[in-house]
Amino acid sequence: AQKVTQAQTEISVVEKEDVTLDCVYETRDTTYYLFWYKQPPSGELVFLIRRNSFDEQNEISGRYSWNFQKSTSSFNFTITASQVVDSAVYFCALSEAPGGSYIPTFGRGTSLIVHP
Amino acid sequence: ETGVTQTPRHLVMGMTNKKSLKCEQHLGHNAMYWYKQSAKKPLELMFVYSLEERVENNSVPSRFSPECPNSSHLFLHLHTLQPEDSALYLCASSQVLQGDPNYGYTFGSGTRLTVV
Numbered sequence: 001a002q003k004v005t006q007a008q009t010e011i012s013v014v015e016k017e018d019v020t021l022d023c024v025y026e027t028r029d030t031t032y033y034l035f036w037y038k039q040p041p042s043g044e045l046v047f048l049i050r051r052n053s054f055d056e057q058n059e060i061s062g063r064y065s066w067n068f069q070k071s072t073s074s075f076n077f078t079i080t081a082s083q084v085v086d087s088a089v090y091f092c093a094l095s096e097a098p099g100g101s102y103i104p105t106f107g108r109g110t111s112l113i114v115h116p
Numbered sequence: 117e118t119g120v121t122q123t124p125r126h127l128v129m130g131m132t133n134k135k136s137l138k139c140e141q142h143l144g145h146n147a148m149y150w151y152k153q154s155a156k157k158p159l160e161l162m163f164v165y166s167l168e169e170r171v172e173n174n175s176v177p178s179r180f181s182p183e184c185p186n187s188s189h190l191f192l193h194l195h196t197l198q199p200e201d202s203a204l205y206l207c208a209s210s211q212v213l214q215g216d217p218n219y220g221y222t223f224g225s226g227t228r229l230t231v232v
Contacts, residue, residue, distance in 0.1 A: 035220065043204055045223035091159070093221075103149075103171065104221060108158040 002027045004094050006107035013082055014115050021077045021110045023092030029053075034068065034075045035093040035104070045091065051075065082114045119143065122207050122224035130232055131197060137227045139190040139207030145222070148190040150182060151206040153226070159206070165190065166212050197231045204228050 003026040013019045025034065036048040049059060051068050059066045063080045079086055089111045095104040120141045129135050141148065147166035151159050164171040165184040172182075179201075181193040190207060207224040 033220075037223070042225060043206075043228065044225040045206065045208075045221075047220055047222065050220050095221075103161060103164055106159045 002029075002032075002094050002096075002105040004092050004105050004107035006090075006092055006110050008110045009108070010111040010113065012113045012115065015084060016081050018078060018080050019082050019112065019114075021079075021090050021092075021112065023075045023077065023107060025073050025075065025092070025094045027094060027096075029096050031096070033095045035091075035095070036066065036075075036077050037091045037093065039089040039091065039109070041088070048077075048090075079112075082112075084114050084116050087112060087114045120207055120209055120222050120224035122205075122227050124227060125225065126228050126230075128230045128232060129194070129197065131199075133197075134193070134195040136194065137192040137205055137207075137229075139192075139224055141188055141190075141207075141209040141222070143209055143211075143222060145209035145211045146187050147210045147212045148184060148187070149208040149210075149221070150190065150192050151208065152203050153206060154203040162192075194229075197229075199231050202229055202231045 005024045007022055011019055032053045034051045037045040038048055039045050049066055056068050056070055065078045067076045075092060089109045091109045092107040093104045123138045127135060149164050150162040152162055153159050161173050162176045162180060163182040179196050183191040183193060192205065204226045206226045208221045210221045
């Protein structure tokens with residue numbers, strides 16, 4: 001069975017601090033996808049990144065970066081120089097590759113609060 | 117309009133009312149999902165329609181009834197709800213064909229439901 005653990009329920013930082021959101025997953029599949037979503041107060045889950053299990057390259061997009069390590073089954077998300085607009089709930093998710101089970105498993109989410 | 121659209125954005129209903137939530141996607145996806153998000157609880161998958169097949173979470177009460185007339189539209193019919201059903205209901209869509217390079221889930225903004 002698939003499982004996604006986001007151990008940090010809530011993180012509070014001051015603007016301009018760097019912050020890392022942890023995500024640990026469990027799956028028996030060799031082919032799978034990992035996702036990060038952002039949910040601002042408006043409610044919509046906004047797609048941030050997708051990574052497949054064969055691509056362990058780290059990715060950087062502006063102030064966002066992701067560290068995927070299959071050896072530790074982790075897919076951590078770092079925000080550099082955080083801003084107040086980064087305040088949201090962030091979800092990590094896992095899904096088998098298309099053609100298999102199409103039901104994603106979400107973590108419980110990490111609430112990030114960035115203070116000015 | 118593109119993306120996933122949910123209506124209404126907000127809904128207040130009495131326990132004896134019957135109402136329906138609507139979700140529409142213009143992405144050409146072939147799978148649609150209903151999620152329930154209650155305060156302080158993880159995202160709960162309620163129903164999935166994929167390639168005309170329906171998958172449901174057996175813990176969802178029968179007072180929630182989904183309908184998927186075609187691959188672009190999804191409804192959630194509500195009747196005789198309870199106050200504990202108050203939550204944010206999110207619709208999502210995805211493409212489940214193997215090898216799709218854009219595989220991922222697109223969410224709507226949700227319907228915030230209050231049962232009084």
